[in-house]
Amino acid sequence: MAKLLDLEVSRASIAVRLILGALLGALGFLVFYYVPANFLRLASDVLRMEIPPQAAGVLSSLVDPALPLVGLALAPAIFLCALFRGTKAYGPLTVALSLLFATYVFLWFHGGAISLALSIDPIGGGVPMEPSMSIRVEMAMLMALFLIPPILGVAKGVLLMLEKDRRR
Amino acid sequence: MRLSKGIDLLNALIVVTVIAAFTVAFILAINAFGAVSSLRVGEPSVNSSGSVVEISFPISLSNSGPFAVSDIRVSAELRDFDGSLIASASSQPFSVPAGARGEQHYLPIRVALSEIPQERLSALFSNARNLTLGATAGAALAPFVSVSVHLSGDIPWNPPVKDFELGDPVLLGYNSTHIVASIPVRFENSADIAVEGTVNALFVDADTGSEIGSGYLEVDAPPRSEFAGELQFALRLPENASALMLEERTFRCNATFGFRVFGIQVYSVTSPFELAWGPPVGSPYLGSPSVAPYNSTHSMFRLPFGFTNANELVTLDGSARLGLEIGGSLVAESAPVGVHAPPGSAFSGELTMLVPNWALSAPGTLIITLETQFGIASVEVPVNG
Numbered sequence: 001m002a003k004l005l006d007l008e009v010s011r012a013s014i015a016v017r018l019i020l021g022a023l024l025g026a027l028g029f030l031v032f033y034y035v036p037a038n039f040l041r042l043a044s045d046v047l048r049m050e051i052p053p054q055a056a057g058v059l060s061s062l063v064d065p066a067l068p069l070v071g072l073a074l075a076p077a078i079f080l081c082a083l084f085r086g087t088k089a090y091g092p093l094t095v096a097l098s099l100l101f102a103t104y105v106f107l108w109f110h111g112g113a114i115s116l117a118l119s120i121d122p123i124g125g126g127v128p129m130e131p132s133m134s135i136r137v138e139m140a141m142l143m144a145l146f147l148i149p150p151i152l153g154v155a156k157g158v159l160l161m162l163e164k165d166r167r168r
Numbered sequence: 169m170r171l172s173k174g175i176d177l178l179n180a181l182i183v184v185t186v187i188a189a190f191t192v193a194f195i196l197a198i199n200a201f202g203a204v205s206s207l208r209v210g211e212p213s214v215n216s217s218g219s220v221v222e223i224s225f226p227i228s229l230s231n232s233g234p235f236a237v238s239d240i241r242v243s244a245e246l247r248d249f250d251g252s253l254i255a256s257a258s259s260q261p262f263s264v265p266a267g268a269r270g271e272q273h274y275l276p277i278r279v280a281l282s283e284i285p286q287e288r289l290s291a292l293f294s295n296a297r298n299l300t301l302g303a304t305a306g307a308a309l310a311p312f313v314s315v316s317v318h319l320s321g322d323i324p325w326n327p328p329v330k331d332f333e334l335g336d337p338v339l340l341g342y343n344s345t346h347i348v349a350s351i352p353v354r355f356e357n358s359a360d361i362a363v364e365g366t367v368n369a370l371f372v373d374a375d376t377g378s379e380i381g382s383g384y385l386e387v388d389a390p391p392r393s394e395f396a397g398e399l400q401f402a403l404r405l406p407e408n409a410s411a412l413m414l415e416e417r418t419f420r421c422n423a424t425f426g427f428r429v430f431g432i433q434v435y436s437v438t439s440p441f442e443l444a445w446g447p448p449v450g451s452p453y454l455g456s457p458s459v460a461p462y463n464s465t466h467s468m469f470r471l472p473f474g475f476t477n478a479n480e481l482v483t484l485d486g487s488a489r490l491g492l493e494i495g496g497s498l499v500a501e502s503a504p505v506g507v508h509a510p511p512g513s514a515f516s517g518e519l520t521m522l523v524p525n526w527a528l529s530a531p532g533t534l535i536i537t538l539e540t541q542f543g544i545a546s547v548e549v550p551v552n553g
Contacts, residue, residue: 131301131321142312145192148185156178163171 005087006164017083025079032071032104036063058116064107074100091160098153105146112140195234196309203237203264206230220282221430223257225275233266235309240264242275244303254288254299255279282432292325293427293435294332296358299325326358328389329427329435337443339481344409344541346381346402347481349443353425354396357389364388365429369401374420374440380404387427399425403443410543414452416478417445448509449538450478454549455518459528466522469500473536474516477509484509486540490519492551494532499524507538 001008009017035042040059044051051059077097084090118133210226231237243258257277264271281289291297301323308314335352342348357363364387371381383401403419405412419442426436455472462468469492477484487504502521509515519536534549 131319133320134318136316136318138314138316139312142189142193142196145185145189145312149182149189152178152182152185156175156182159171159175159178163175166171 005084005089007087017085021079021082024082025075028078029072029075032074033068034071036071037068039063054118058118061116062114064110067104067107070100070104070107074104088164091157091162091164093157094160095154095157098150098157101153102147102150105143105150109139109143109146112143113138192312196312199231199233199235199237199309200313202232203229206270221279223277223279225277227273227275228270229264229268229273230270231264231266231268235312236263236265238263238308238310239314240273240307242277242303242305244277244301247300247302248288248292249297249299251300252288254284254292255281281430281434286433290435292327293329294327294437296327296330297325298322326360328357328359328361328363329437330356330358332425332437334423334439334441337441339443340400342405342482344405346404347445348400348402350398350400351423351441352396353385353399354394355389356394358392360391362388362390363395363427363429365427365434367397367399368426368428368433369399370424370426371401371403371421371441372424374422380419380421410545412445412447413449413484413538413540413542413545414447416447416450419443419445446478446480448477448479448482448484448540448542449475449545451476452547454536459523462522465525467525467528469521469523471519471534471536472516473519474514475509476514477511480511482541483511484515484540486538488517488519489537489539490521491535491537492521492523492527492532493535494527494530499527499532504539507540 002011002014003009004014004017039062040051040056043059074097077093077100081090081093081097084093114137116135116137118135206229208228210228212223212225215222215224225242229237229240239261240263241259241261243256245256246254248254257279259275259277262273264273299322300320302318302320304316304318306314306316332355333353335354337349337351340348340350353367367385367387369383369385370379371383372378373380381401381403383399385397385399387395387397389395403421421441421443422438423441424436424438426433428434452475453473455474457469457471460468460470469490471490473488484507486507488507489504490502491498492500500521500523502519505517505519507515507517531550531552534551536547536549538545538547
């Protein structure tokens with residue numbers, strides 16, 4: 001038996017936790033950091049074509065610059081949560097992970113509204129116009145829906161901390 | 169125990185809300201993709217009523233649901249190069265409920281031309297410039313997503329009435345009060361809109377400023393075409409029309425041509441204008457008179473006369489008479505001689521009258537009177553017996 005903070009666990013359990021944490025952390029790194037950080041290149045690979053500069057600008061603006069950084073912070077948080085599950089650190093780690101997720105969701109939805117500026121080709125049909133286009137997508141309610149799980153996660157973390165305190 | 173139950177409940181809620189959030193996002197994406205891919209915009213129809221032009225875009229939209237596509241709206245505004253508003257229009261918002269298939273809607277955009285200041289409208293019809301068009305369209309998948317698209321850009325505006333020119337007027341006809349003429353009107357419609365309406369002309373005497381005539385011309389100039397037409401007009405003759413019989417004259421006036429499109433005047437141009445009038449009795453001459461004894465009391469007096477009808481239009485018809493006045497009294501008068509002079513022709517005739525012998529030696533006045541469709545004109549020639 002080995003001691004993991006305040007929890008007595010078997011060595012095998014620690015090994016499982018490490019492996020599971022590493023897998024989940026790697027998955028989190030891939031999904032929450034690698035994909036948004038390399039969005040353009042991945043999109044180009046999937047579509048098997050060079051993304052035109054105008055479209056590249058639009059696609060780039062879909063990803064908030066801070067999103068990969070938060071995604072990068074999520075990977076170790078996921079690993080630590082998997083490792084320290086059931087310990088006294090699990091409650092604070094759950095709160096931290098949930099807050100990171102909440103931040104990630106907020107950045108993913110650009111705070112509830114995303115504005116894109118497009119420069120498009122001249123309109124055809126004999127209209128000699130070189131237009132500029134801007135699109136604004138309001139999705140505050142959808143963002144609120146996605147914020148519910150992290151908020152519940154924060155509540156869960158607080159309850160975990162209260163439970164640990166009561167057991168002491 | 170309660171805390172661990174609460175934690176279990178939160179775990180379950182987290183799972184449920186994560187599934188719910190992704191499910192809603194997926195359904196929204198499918199819903200939006202289906203609606204956008206079913207969107208069809210037909211050819212716009214343009215209707216005008218008075219000065220209001222309504223451009224109606226037929227659109228067809230299906231919505232497989234489960235969310236209604238609501239608050240679909242379009243608005244547009246057109247601004248001049250200096251940023252001032254020329255026209256704005258917006259449609260009434262409408263919704264397409266979930267389950268609707270190929271629902272037909274019309275997006276009407278109304279533009280009230282009468283609300284555009286006259287000077288700006290006039291400048292738009294005659295000057296090239298850059299206009300800025302801004303259009304906004306929006307829709308919502310309530311309550312989760314709403315999208316608005318704003319399009320703006322500069323449009324080079326070519327004037328519908330460019331290089332307006334007047335040709336030389338041509339006399340067409342006349343009556344006792346008016347002459348009717350036509351004037352070639354030419355302009356280039358360099359715009360992408362049709363000019364369909366009328367050109368109303370108002371003629372004002374250049375000297376007196378009083379209105380002396382009017383005319384109009386139907387105009388139908390398709391986009392990017394040249395228009396040429398003949399504007400017919402009537403000019404009021406002066407009250408002393410008989411003077412026109414003998415005098416060469418030039419009608420000088422200022423002509424204002426007003427373009428009316430969709431029932432309102434959109435552009436007007438004023439141009440000086442001249443119409444030459446040749447006298448129907450031009451270059452009149454009297455030949456050498458001759459006197460021959462007729463009887464013991466009277467002699468036969470003969471006077472050749474002639475003129476050239478210098479008018480291009482009028483055939484002069486009427487009669488000529490000769491009279492001799494001595495001391496204010498008419499002592500001899502000829503019978504009327506018929507006069508018929510087509511345009512450009514020379515006319516010659518002879519007036520004869522019996523004159524009392526005593527009058528041949530008295531100073532008096534020979535009066536030649538022309539009575540035609542223009543009225544009566546007289547020429548007096550003093551004689552010394």
